[in-house]
Each structure stands twice: as structure tokens, then as C-alpha cells.
Amino acid sequence: MIFTGEEIVAELSGLGITHAIWIPDACIGTWEWAFSASSDVQLIRICREGEAWPLAAGLTLGGKVPVVIMQTTGLFESGDALRNILFDLKIPVVSIIGARNWLNTESRDTARKFAEPVLQAWGVPYQLIANEHDKPRLTDFLRSCLDAGHAGVALLAE
């Protein structure tokens, strides 16, 4: 994993993120203990990815700064909820999406194949973090989204 749990919580805390709404996968799931130990970022566990976007919208309306964390498969599953919140309500939710099998260049996983085309089809700004050298881009990108008040996906290679 490109980020350890300690690193990601420190980055999100520095951005002023108050809540992390997530469904973990095998990679981002390793961050659980770090979120659980954080007093700055509250971890919210949900049952299905479609809950994440309206939940983040409610937190935003209430004055908090959430981030949604899930795998690309969850992004696909929750597309209609994302559409509704980002485009109908125009609430600028930021997210970290784990790109399943991105680091496996031989993979024929369709979740890998469709990750970028789906984001491009939605028209959601995104930043690929593909390796260790890209790490600073995650914080820079999310900060630019928060400052500009628009949605954005940090697509994190797994």
C-alpha cells in the first residue's frame, strides 16, 4: 500500500477532514487501526457504498468535512448516489478510491479496466496516485478540491 494508516490519517487530519466514511477493501482496510486511534478523523462504517455519498452530504450540510473511502467496485456500485449528490445537489464531496489491481499490469480485472473511463464519463475531477513518488499529489489534489469547493477523487493504486 502506498500510504500507511498513520500517513493517511495524518494527511487527512492536516486537511481538516473530520469524518472518514468507508467500506474497506484488503488494502485500505489496513488503515482501520489508525483511524480508530485518531481523535481528529472519526471513522464511520457503512454497509453499502451507496450510503456514503448522501451521508457525506449530510455531514457537509451540518458543517463538517467528510471524505469517502472505498474501492473502485464500490464506486461503480454507488454511481447513482454519487450522481445525485455531486450533480443534482452540487455538494462537493471528496473521496479516496482504491483502484483494485492497478499495480498488477498483467491483470484482466474489469474493475481495473473501467476505473478511469467511469470517472471520465461522470466528469468527476480525479488524480491518480500510482506510486510512492505520487504521494504528495494526494494531499495537494484534495486540498485544491476543498479550497475550490468542488468534488474530486484521489484514485489510489492498489
Add this chain to the structure above:
Amino acid sequence: MISRIPLRDSLSTLAGARLDTDVVVTNMGASRVWPLIENHRLDFHFNPSTMGGAIPLAMGIALAQPQRQIIVISGDGSLLMSLGSLVSVAAAGCSNLSIVLLDNGIYDVTGGQKTAAVDAGVRFDETARSVGFESVAMFDDAASWQADAAGFLRAKGPGFCWLKVAPALSEDMMTQQEPMGVQIERLRTELER
């Protein structure tokens, strides 16, 4: 024959029991009927919406504003699309969130097709109780609901109230909500107070 509360009566009772500081989130059919009864600065009519999204959205407001009571009115069809959201609410310990389920057994806004829960015989109150809701109630007559609505809203949460209601009147389903941008701006301003 199942006893059912007229929809307008069920919502009028809720409007009467709600405090001036309570946030009310409506969705789908309820968002069309509620404005005929109540027009409050802390109402939020979540339309256009994704079915099943109202409870998570209200949960977010509840977590962000723990000093406020948040009431979300959901239809049975919407709840069935995100039944797991009950688990999420209970797990997060949203003690200031009350879910009022309007169960008419059909998808009202699409013409009245039956939901799967009818044939399955789902007991929504037992579902809510089993996932950890602190206060759970069921009403299928207007008088009982009127007598206990305020008590339900002030009981320890999270709360879940299953109301068996009649379908909406067709003329009530034509209501237009304020534009979403106007609603969002007003609610944000009110929640900042």
C-alpha cells in the same frame, strides 16, 4: 383488511409533534405531501434523490449536529433499497435521529406497484429492534399515533417508528418543492445558527 392511517393525517400528527428546532428530512412521496401540511425553515425535501438516500443524509446531519433532533421520513420502498442503512445508523450511535417509516406497501410515485416486503411479510419494527434501535414503535391507527407521536420523538434514540399508511392522494403527488439550491442554502444557514 389491514388498518392504515390516512397519509395526510400521519404527517399532520408528526408536524404537530415536531419541535421548532427539529430538522425534518423528507424524500420521495413524503416530500410531495409534507409541504401541503408544513412549511418550516428546517425542512429539507431531498428531491431529486437516490432512493434509499434520505436516511444516510439525515444520519450525516445528525452526526454533524448532535445537539439537534433530526427526523427523517422515509417510504418503505426507499428503506428497502438501503436496509443496511439502519445498521449504519445504529452502529454510529445516532441518538438524535428518528426514522419515521411510511409503509403503504407500494411504490407510490411509480403508480402503485407492490413492494417485495409485502409478500415477504417483513416486520420493520423487529428489523429495527434487532439492529439496535433504542426506541421502536408501530402504529396503524391515527388516534394511537396522535397520542404517542411526541413521546416517540423525545424518547432515547436512535428511534424507529413504523407507520402503516394509506397511499397518497393522486392530487397530493403533484406538489413541487423549492429548487434544491435554495433549500441547501437555507438549511446550511439555519444549521450554522
